[in-house]
Amino acid sequence: xxxxxxxxxxxxxxxxxxxxxxxxxxxxxxxxxxxxxxxxxxxxxxxxxxxxxxxxxxxxxxxxxxxxxxxxxxxxxxxxxxxxxxxxxxxxxxxxxxxxxxxxxxxxxxxxxxxxxxxxxxxxxxxxxxxxxxxxxxxxxxxxxxxxxxxxxxxxxxxxxxxxxxxxxxxxxxxxxxxxxxxxxxxxxxxxxxxxxxxxxxxxxxxxxxxxxxxxxxxxxxxxxxxxxxxxxxxxxxxxxxxxxxxxxxxxxxxxxxxxxxxxxxxxxxxxxxxxxxxxxxxxxxxxxxxxxxxxxxxxxxxxxxxxxxxxxxxxxxxxxxxxxxxxxxxxxxxxxxxxxxxxxxxxxxxxxxxxxxxxxxxxxxx
Numbered sequence: 001x002x003x004x005x006x007x008x009x010x011x012x013x014x015x016x017x018x019x020x021x022x023x024x025x026x027x028x029x030x031x032x033x034x035x036x037x038x039x040x041x042x043x044x045x046x047x048x049x050x051x052x053x054x055x056x057x058x059x060x061x062x063x064x065x066x067x068x069x070x071x072x073x074x075x076x077x078x079x080x081x082x083x084x085x086x087x088x089x090x091x092x093x094x095x096x097x098x099x100x101x102x103x104x105x106x107x108x109x110x111x112x113x114x115x116x117x118x119x120x121x122x123x124x125x126x127x128x129x130x131x132x133x134x135x136x137x138x139x140x141x142x143x144x145x146x147x148x149x150x151x152x153x154x155x156x157x158x159x160x161x162x163x164x165x166x167x168x169x170x171x172x173x174x175x176x177x178x179x180x181x182x183x184x185x186x187x188x189x190x191x192x193x194x195x196x197x198x199x200x201x202x203x204x205x206x207x208x209x210x211x212x213x214x215x216x217x218x219x220x221x222x223x224x225x226x227x228x229x230x231x232x233x234x235x236x237x238x239x240x241x242x243x244x245x246x247x248x249x250x251x252x253x254x255x256x257x258x259x260x261x262x263x264x265x266x267x268x269x270x271x272x273x274x275x276x277x278x279x280x281x282x283x284x285x286x287x288x289x290x291x292x293x294x295x296x297x298x299x300x301x302x303x304x305x306x307x308x309x310x311x312x313x314x315x316x317x318x319x320x321x322x323x324x325x326x327x328x329x330x331x332x333x334x335x336x337x338x339x340x341x342x343x344x345x346x347x348x349x350x351x352x353x354x355x356x357x358x359x360x361x362x363x364x365x366x367x
Contacts, residue, residue, distance in 0.1 A: 004113065008038040009314060011058070011116045013072040014045035014123035018142050018156025019295030020303035021072040024118055026063040027307025033060065035315065040112065044075040045123070046082045049106040050099060067300055070293045076119075081126055104133055114314045116307075118142050120154075121339060124322060128335040131320040138310045139322035139335055144290055147191035150338035151324035155303040157193065160186075160290040164198035167286055168235060172203075179232040181223060181273055181281040185266035187290050190241045192345045194290065199237035199360065200351060206234065206361045208269065210241035211345045214363025219269070220276045222361035227279070236273070238265050263287075305330050 011028050013021050025041070032039045041062070043054035056062075056074075066073060080086060082103045084096040107115070114136045117127040120143035127139045141148045144160035164186050175182040184204075188194040192209025199207035206222055208214045223234045240262040243249050250265040266283040274281040295303065306323045309330045313321060321332040345352065355362070 006035070006037055006113045006314060008040065008110075008112055009114045009116060009311075010040040010042050010055075010107075010110075010112045011074070012042035012045055012048070012118065013074045013076045013142070014117065014119035014126070015076060015078050015143065016120065017071050017076050017291050018144050018154075019070045019159040019291070019293060020155035020299040021076070021118060021142060022063075022066040022069050023295065023300050023303035024140055024142070024155070024307040024310075025058070025073060026066055027304045028116055028311055029058045029063045030060070031308045031311035035311070040110070041074045042115075044077045045080065045119075046103050046126070047077065047080065049103040050082065050085075052106055052110065055110070067304070068294050070291075070295065078122065081122070083126065083129055100130065100133065103130070104135060107135055114138065114319065116140060116310045116314065120145070121148055121342065124148065124335060125339045127322075128320070128339055131335060136314075136317070136319040137335070138313050138319060139338065140306050140310050141322055141324065141338065144194065145188050145191055146193040147189065147343050148338060149341050149343040150322060150333040152327060153302070153325055155295070155299045155306065156291075158298040158302075159293070159296045160194050161197045161201070162296055163290050163293070164194055164237075164286055165202045167284070167289070168198060168202035168204060168237065171235060171284060172233075175233040175235060178280065181234045181236060181270070181277075181279045183236045183238060183266045183270040183273070183281060183283045185238050185240055185263070185283065185285045185287075187287070188239045188241060189262060190342060190344070192239045192242070195237050195239035195242070196345055196351060196355065200355050200358070202235070202237075203358075204235045204237040204360060206236040206363060207355065208236070208238040208242040208265075208363050209345060210239055210243070211347060212362045212364050213243060213245035213247070215245055216269075216272045216276065216363075218361060218365055219363045220273060223273060223277055223279060227277075234279075236269060238269055240265060 039058040042048035048054040087097040118140040144156040146157040
């Protein structure tokens with residue numbers, strides 16, 4: 001039996017937004033049109049396949065001038081996986097229902113030949129689940145957290161680090177002027193990539209990451225040591241998923257069908273520092289500032305490369321794989337490999353060694 005010729009593909013964006021999403025979409029559309037294919041844009045992850053009125057045609061005009069624009073023209077969501085879709089019962093109770101077969105039916109009814117799914121670890125897991133149901137899927141890795149295994153880096157990460165670094169740079173002058181300790185909370189969930197890279201680049205004094213449970217005594221020892229040497233201010237960068245040794249994650253709340261919402265660790269760290277050292281301490285939570293705005297040149301180029309590579313993978317029928325960067329090349333890795341584990345900061349890596357050689361504390365050494 002001969003394979004059906006590619007005529008129509010679809011693209012969606014899922015999970016948290018990241019700078020570079022529009023660049024990927026543009027590369028996918030232009031690369032597909034170059035091959036004579038039709039491209040459909042699915043609104044908000046898989047929502048457009050549950051309500052096909054939300055599917056749009058993508059052409060050259062749709063993607064003109066969007067490479068440098070943040071966000072995504074298709075919209076995105078980090079809720080409502082079709083495999084665990086929140087549904088309200090007649091009783092008013094909300095429960096999770098598997099609606100994945102509806103997505104598969106819509107996919108086939110629309111005669112879509114392949115789907116390019118752009119997203120982070122959650123989106124890649126959903127893509128892998130649909131691949132197991134027989135859908136021809138290619139994944140494109142996107143997350144500012146840089147925690148997807150299988151690829152050296154994800155687009156969006158470089159921009160998030162740049163935004164965090166610029167913010168930390170600005171905090172140095174006000175911290176020194178008021179002789180304060182500034183505690184800066186950055187995103188990253190359960191991986192410390194953003195905190196590590198922005199903290200090292202911006203000469204932080206303490207960096208707290210999820211990979212190293214920290215000791216408040218060690219953190220305060222570093223601050224007191226600076227005070228004794230006449231450096232009466234300090235910069236502490238803390239990842240949202242960091243936690244004290246023997247302690248728990250700091251969370252804002254829980255939602256049905258979602259992971260916990262992290263946040264608040266900066267306040268906890270600031271209170272302890274103030275109580276233990278007597279130093280005036282302030283917190284800054286960068287939050288979604290790290291997700292917004294124009295992507296850096298690196299992220300734009302990487303996103304364009306990923307988009308074009310995804311189309312080449314569709315052409316080669318290399319389905320159930322994810323685009324990945326293995327410098328200097330872009331290649332394909334199986335989705336199951338990409339989602340098999342979280343990519344955490346290697347504690348013996350060069351950036352960690354550099355940070356320790358620079359005298360940065362990770363809150364794990366006392367005395």
